[in-house]
Amino acid sequence: xxxxxxxxxxxxxxxxxxxxxxxxxxxxxxxxxxxxxxxxxxxxxxxxxxxxxxxxxxxxxxxxxxxxxxxxxxxxxxxxxxxxxxxxxxxxxxxxxxxxxxxxxxxxxxxxxxxxxxxxxxxxxxxxxxxxxxxxxxxxxxxxxxxxxxxxxxxxxxxxxxxxxxxxxxxxxxxxxxxxxxxxxxxxxxxxxxxxxxxxxxxxxxxxxxxxxxxxxxxxxxxxxxxxxxxxxxxxxxxxxxxxxxxxxxxxxxxxxxxxxxxxxxxxxxxxxxxxxxxxxxxxxxxxxxxxxxxxxxxx
Numbered sequence: 280x281x282x283x284x285x286x287x288x289x290x291x292x293x294x295x296x297x298x299x300x301x302x303x304x305x306x307x308x309x310x311x312x313x314x315x316x317x318x319x320x321x322x323x324x325x326x327x328x329x330x331x332x333x334x335x336x337x338x339x340x341x342x343x344x345x346x347x348x349x350x351x352x353x354x355x356x357x358x359x360x361x362x363x364x365x366x367x368x369x370x371x372x373x374x375x376x377x378x379x380x381x382x383x384x385x386x387x388x389x390x391x392x393x394x395x396x397x398x399x400x401x402x403x404x405x406x407x408x409x410x411x412x413x414x415x416x417x418x419x420x421x422x423x424x425x426x427x428x429x430x431x432x433x434x435x436x437x438x439x440x441x442x443x444x445x446x447x448x449x450x451x452x453x454x455x456x457x458x459x460x461x462x463x464x465x466x467x468x469x470x471x472x473x474x475x476x477x478x479x480x481x482x483x484x485x486x487x488x489x490x491x492x493x494x495x496x497x498x499x500x501x502x503x504x505x506x507x508x509x510x511x512x513x514x515x516x517x518x519x520x521x522x523x524x525x526x527x528x529x530x531x532x533x534x535x536x537x538x539x540x541x542x543x544x545x546x547x548x549x550x551x552x553x554x555x556x557x558x559x560x561x562x563x564x565x566x567x568x569x570x571x572x573x574x575x576x577x578x579x
Contacts, residue, residue: 280305280426280458281326286335288321295321297482298335303475306456308448310469310490312563313479319462320358320430322479326460327356327428339426352381355424359431361415363403369414370399373421380422388421394443408435416444420451427451429461433468445472470559478566486566490559497562498537502544503528503551510547517543520565532557532565 283301287294296318303309313319324330325337328344328351337344344350363372377383392399395417397406403414412435419427427448433441449472451457463469469476476493478486486493497520504510507527514531517540521532528551533540537554544552 280340281460282336282338282341283322283326284336284338286322286325286332286337288318288325288330288333295482296325296332299479299482299484301477301484301487303458303460305458306452307475308452308459308461308473309475309477310473311460311462311477311479312466312469313462314481314567316481317479318482319479323356323358323428323430323460323462327351327354329356352379353424354426354428355419355422356428357415357419357430357432359434361411363411363414365404366402367404368400368402369397369417372403372414373399373418376418376422380424382423382425384421384423387423388417391417391421391447394447409437409440412436413440413444416447420447423455425455425457427457427459429459429463431463432461433463433465441468448472466560466563467558476559478563480567493562494557494559495537497532497534497557497565498540499555499557499561500531500533500540500544501528501551501553501555502531502549504547504549513544513547514540521568532561 281301281303283299286296286299288296299318299322301322311319311322321330325332326339326344328347331345339350339354342350364375367375373388377385395413397410397413397417403411406414433444436444445468448459452459459472461469461472470490473490476486476488476490477484488496509529514533518534519531520534523530541554
């Protein structure tokens with residue numbers, strides 16, 4: 280559905296996005312991760328047609344997105360900074376959305392009023408940050424978008440409402456094949472939702488994989504040997520992202536094939552050897568360490 284080819288974007292002397300390529304299939308939930316200043320928001324705004332790229336091509340359904348009114352009528356860009364017209368009520372804002380989004384569904388809007396317990400006659404600017412975020416999702420999902428672009432979307436929502444919104448998003452993906460592109464610093468929420476992951480660093484795509492493949496490619500292991508002495512060259516043929524000693528136990532974060540790595544370690548007959556599950560957050564941290572991003576020791 281989305282094709283990004285060799286896209287570049289600069290702001291004065293800052294090269295925010297550098298020759299980036301990205302591919303997102305229809306009906307997928309794609310998580311865009313990255314360090315601060317990696318270019319995530321810039322990329323999202325280019326895909327949403329808010330910014331025009333300086334070079335390269337961006338297509339949605341094989342059509343260029345910038346200044347494409349027809350395409351923009353089928354997508355929603357929900358940024359971290361919300362904007363509503365001053366003094367507007369929920370109903371007035373809904374009428375505005377109805378006038379510009381051709382797929383607006385009034386029946387869906389009424390159904391979602393049972394999910395978001397907010398009076399349609401209440402002025403939005405008087406609401407809390409969390410309630411405004413609920414209104415944003417309420418309106419956005421009522422437009423029946425084919426593409427939903429989310430930048431830090433759950434900021435301000437309580438735990439119950441976060442789960443409610445995530446359930447609504449998954450429901451729309453399953454029933455309508457809505458495509459979601461989401462960027463968030465809360466990697467646990469991204470892990471719950473996404474089936475594909477892209478990691479940006481300094482405007483470049485480091486990794487783009489299915490989440491399951493990413494998890495099966497990076498492993499956390501703990502190993503110990505008699506006398507506390509490691510055999511020579513234990514993991515030298517593997518890509519070790521991180522290592523740490525805790526007494527006689529050695530902890531490693533290793534990229535590679537799990538079966539091959541396990542067979543190799545078993546050959547040295549360890550007294551302790553475990554492969555532990557890794558979260559997306561841990562994978563992100565150690566991938567970023569591998570490219571020189573300064574982080575503290577966070578292995579658990």
